[in-house]
Amino acid sequence: MTERAATYSEVFAVREYRYLFAAYLLSLAGDQLTAVTVAYLVYTGTGSAALAAAAYASSYLAWLTGGPLLSGLADRFPRRRILVVCDLARAALIPAAALPGLAAPALVVLLFTVNLLRPPFVAARAALMPEVLDGDRYAVANGVDNICAQVVQVVGFAVGGSLVALLSLRGALLVDAGTFMVSALLIMIGVGARPAPRPPLSPARPGRAAGLRVICTDPRLRAYVVVLWTASAFTYAAEGLMAPLARQYGGGAGTVGLLLAAAPLGMALGGVALTRLCPPAARAQLILPLAALSAGVLAAVWLVPPLWLVLLLLVLAGAASAFAIPLNALFGRAVPTEYRGRAFGVAITGLSGLQGTAMVMAGLAADRWPATTVIGFSGLSGAVAVLALAPLWPRRRAQAPVTFEVPIEQPRTTSTADSPTAEASGRRR
Structure with a gap:
């Protein structure tokens, strides 16, 4: 491993990462807009701060439930497909919040369902990154993602409120859905298809x-x-x-x-x-x-x-x-x-x-x-x-x-089939 830090230009020289990065920003902005817009919709419709807080806090609950249950999808299906499906599903669900007469509890459930799609998206992207970037470019790209996430977090709340004021709640929700649509399109165009990490015929152990x-x-x-x-x-x-x-x-x-x-x-x-x-x-x-x-x-x-x-x-x-x-x-x-x-x-x-x-x-x-x-x-x-x-x-x-050697799948035998080997190598992925 070289001691020289990779530059930002070297990171963005990787075509797949450029598309993943742009899609990541759009998806992250969409998450922020969803939280702000739906929480505001719940509060204006009911006047209940508790329901509005429940809508906003649903992202935490979604991770606690969807993280253990749904992040494993990133290891069973092609990760590019997981990213696209999660974005398209969110784009389809979010406009439902603008349906007239939708009760506040239903809005909270809808937002929770939308947030359930974030754990498999984040897990699939995190798992894909070491395959797209090698050496120190992977570490520097993590820094770029983190920095931009902080900026989006700060700006997203203000933008969400401004969109509601300028476009109405329905218009803001359509823009929100559009961020996920464009994110899915970028991934389909710029990220190469890769097979699922687990061979289709291998036993799906726990x-x-x-x-x-x-x-x-x-x-x-x-x-x-x-x-x-x-x-x-x-x-x-x-x-x-x-x-x-x-x-x-x-x-x-x-x-x-x-x-x-x-x-x-x-x-x-x-x-x-x-x-x-x-x-x-x-x-x-x-x-x-x-x-x-x-x-x-x-x-x-x-x-x-x-x-x-x-x-x-x-x-x-x-x-x-x-x-x-x-x-x-x-x-x-x-x-x-x-x-x-x-x-x-x-x-x-x-x-x-x-x-x-x-x-x-x-x-x-x-x-x-x-x-x-x-x-x-x-x-x-x-x-x-x-x-x-x-x-x-x-x-x-x-x-x-460090990387592990890929563990050998042993059909229907002992529980060690799903355990990684302890021997690490110095090769880059």
């Missing part, structure tokens, strides 16, 4: 637990996932406290917006710095320190610093959270290709569940203590927890992309 089993049986994958889950849970617990934090500092909605935008801004800046200024080997060495820093820097909020310093700390926490970019690349290379979709599904499902749980726990704590105290304690606890995981972190082989 797939739902295969991703979890692959992660649990390999110490490197266990370390990658546990560090990601731990650092993210303690760091993003603060995200659910931005409103009470703004109130504590005497601010209003504008202050909440600034606080919410700080971490994504830092994540984007950290992603650029990590992928463009650090050589590949250095990125791997920085993962654990940055994971601890992403939570630990928030411990200073306990001291109730000035608001400008709180914003700076949130930016720094977001920048350190960019450790997930090289970690994602290591994880993607280490998982056998025929289990990659399910393994990513397990990782993202656990991440969503823990982040949501951490936000709820932080909110309950903030009913009793000041938001600054809860955020500071969460940050300090997160740093300690990550550092406690240091003995589990792989020391020697974590710096190089």
Whole structure:
């Protein structure tokens, strides 16, 4: 593996990635527009904040249920087909929200169904990326995707509200559906067809637990996932406290917006710095320190610093959270290709569940203590927890992309048929 970091031009020189990237942005924007538009539709139709919140929060619930059940589709069918089908299905379902007389509970169920199509889409794309990009281009592309996701997250909410104001709810929903239609078209045009990872005649052994089993049986994958889950849970617990934090500092909605935008801004800046200024080997060495820093820097909020310093700390926490970019690349290379979709599904499902749980726990704590105290304690606890995981972190082989030999399918025999081999090679995919 070369020590020179790949450039953005080298990443975008890959034709398939250009189309995957454009489709990813459109699909991500569509997800944001769906959440904002349907939640607004529910609220204006019922006046119920609880139903509107349920509509918006359905994306978390969809990952918790659809992640384990549906991400395995990316390992059983051609991944290009999964991407196209998920986009076309969302494009077909979303306009149904504009049907007159549709009850609010039905809208919540509709949005939940639409969100169920995201886990197989994300898993299929994540599993396809190492096949499209080799060497450090794969790691840098993960950084590009992450940076753009942060930007879309910040801009998507404002654009969603503007579309509703300019085009009406029905018009906004049609634009929303159009983003998925164009995404599917780009994938069909620009991404080459590949066979399903599992040969059609091979026995379909239990797939739902295969991703979890692959992660649990390999110490490197266990370390990658546990560090990601731990650092993210303690760091993003603060995200659910931005409103009470703004109130504590005497601010209003504008202050909440600034606080919410700080971490994504830092994540984007950290992603650029990590992928463009650090050589590949250095990125791997920085993962654990940055994971601890992403939570630990928030411990200073306990001291109730000035608001400008709180914003700076949130930016720094977001920048350190960019450790997930090289970690994602290591994880993607280490998982056998025929289990990659399910393994990513397990990782993202656990991440969503823990982040949501951490936000709820932080909110309950903030009913009793000041938001600054809860955020500071969460940050300090997160740093300690990550550092406690240091003995589990792989020391020697974590710096190089690794791959497993493809496990041999053994028809109707022992349970080892679905287990990856422990021997890794230094070849690039």
